[in-house]
Amino acid sequence: xxxxxxxxxxxxxxxxxxxxxxxxxxxxxxxxxxxxxxxxxxxxxxxxxxxxxxxxxxxxxxxxxxxxxxxxxxxxxxxxxxxxxxxxxxxxxxxxxxxxxxxxxxxxxxxxxxxxx
Numbered sequence: 740x741x742x743x744x745x746x747x748x749x750x751x752x753x754x755x756x757x758x759x760x761x762x763x764x765x766x767x768x769x770x771x772x773x774x775x776x777x778x779x780x781x782x783x784x785x786x787x788x789x790x791x792x793x794x795x796x797x798x799x800x801x802x803x804x805x806x807x808x809x810x811x812x813x814x815x816x817x818x819x820x821x822x823x824x825x826x827x828x829x830x831x832x833x834x835x836x837x838x839x840x841x842x843x844x845x846x847x848x849x850x851x852x853x854x855x856x
Contacts, residue, residue, distance in 0.1 A: 741801075743786075743793035748847040752786030752808070755840045759815070762833040766822070774825075778818040784811035785844060802855045809848040816841050 743749045759782040763775035785808050792804025819837050822830065 741793040743790040746789060746793075748844060748851060749786050749789045751840060751844050751847070752782075752789060755785060755815070755837070755844060756782040758833070758836050758840060762822075762830060762837060765830060765833065770822075770825075774818060774822060778815060778822075781811045781815040781818060784808070785815065798855050802852055805848055805852050805855070809845065809852065812841055812845045812848060816845070 756779075759778050763771055763779060766775050788804045788808035788811065792801045792808070795801050795804070816838070819834060819841065823834050
């Protein structure tokens, strides 16, 4: 078992979830329950899959969970793009931070996955 809490990508995943949560709280009520729920689930899935995968001793199993985490990262990015297109003049600072973090997480996960090949 690896200590997932020491992984920078896991830490950034938690940070991403927290930033997304702040954005979600600013969305209109109807968006909080639909779009916000989708973003919250996909954002939390990123560090959760990293943590779950770290419990396996097999690199192949670990890689599968990292790939799932990467899928969640792309899902979260898609929700952020939808929010940005729906509210082009609102939430610009929050979205800028979210996009910066998710891009960094995606790059880190891709590098990590490639390292396990």
